[in-house]
């Protein structure tokens with residue numbers, strides 16, 4: 486990046502020091518952005534003033550809106566829900582709503598979530614003057630472990646002084662041996678067990694870990710390296726189950742086809758990844774709408790899918806005694822309804838209002854239900870007529886818009902392309918031209 490000059494050309498400035506106009510001017514100079522492009526970036530909605538969004542991230546130049554829609558027909562633990570989700574992919578909301586309708590006829594989704602238990606990790610090493618690994622000695626490892634455990638109450642007290650609502654409950658210690666190519670030897674890993682309640686907890690866990698690190702170093706005479714939460718939140722699982730009546734999904738044949746789709750995803754990693762991507766369509770979309778750290782969810786959920794050593798389907802499908810289809814899902818759910826963006830983003834606040842939840846466990850249950858619904862919809866379509874037919878309708882509309890169709894022409898052009906089995910920008914342009922000629 487070239488150095489940035491102040492208006493009077495005196496002192497070079499950093500990108501973050503510039504106001505929005507200057508940032509966009511700079512981008513215009515450095516890239517092929519036009520004045521129209523920068524005007525679009527500057528065209529911010531009232532609730533997202535530059536001042537506000539510039540405080541959320543660094544070097545901010547605008548926002549990138551993603552549509553927000555509502556998945557309908559969800560009945561979870563006997564309560565009706567409207568679920569706002571945010572996604573750019575067509576068909577996802579329609580598919581979830583359709584699946585939820587079938588599940589509601591089967592009695593609705595039954596879901597539950599564990600307490601919000603998360604882990605903070607502190608990595609401890611010990612080396613002598615000559616950089617030799619003291620922890621190589623078993624007795625030294627036992628000595629350090631004992632000291633940490635003996636001081637558990639004191640350490641918990643320090644950690645808990647950092648928060649009123651989130652509670653550090655326990656400390657565990659384990660030994661770890663480096664498995665990498667670098668041969669770094671032994672480490673002691675101290676795990677802070679924290680109940681984050683209605684918060685996702687990342688910030689407070691990191692603060693707690695950092696707060697106890699000096700005391701740990703002092704009492705153990707060892708050195709702390711990393712101090713950070715673990716996103717592998719396997720103590721914080723959400724589960725959901727639903728019955729899909731066989732008479733609504735093509736009878737025994739329909740059920741068997743779905744069991745075959747599941748067999749494929751359970752047994753083959755190439756299929757399992759796509760199968761799980763489908764259910765993440767629902768989970769990520771709800772995560773975005775409710776202001777969650779979706780990267781943390783993704784990392785944790787996929788690691789959980791591989792917990793037995795092989796990456797597998799996150800859902801499980803089988804037949805009831807009556808021959809109906811039963812689906813189950815279980816996955817880690819590190820989410821929050823207080824703190825971070827959840828408390829400040831005006832749209833997230835509206836989404837939470839629509840969801841009408843009492844606590845984070847209720848939200849985790851909704852996450853599990855939408856994941857299960859999404860997976861059902863995908864494998865049912867795949868095992869039947871395929872997904873392209875439904876997809877193409879919405880895709881055709883997007884193609885029409887890309888080709889330059891006016892708002893009132895989009896549906897006509899999309900229908901025409903579908904009828905002629907030719908959904909392409911060229912065809913859309915041809916129809917636009919035809920409309921023009923007919924009009925003249």
Ligand code: MEV
Pocket residue numbers: 574759760761762763764766863864867872
């Ligand atoms: C597309 O976004 C998701 C699917 O590929 C999921 C699946 O294959 O199960 C349809």
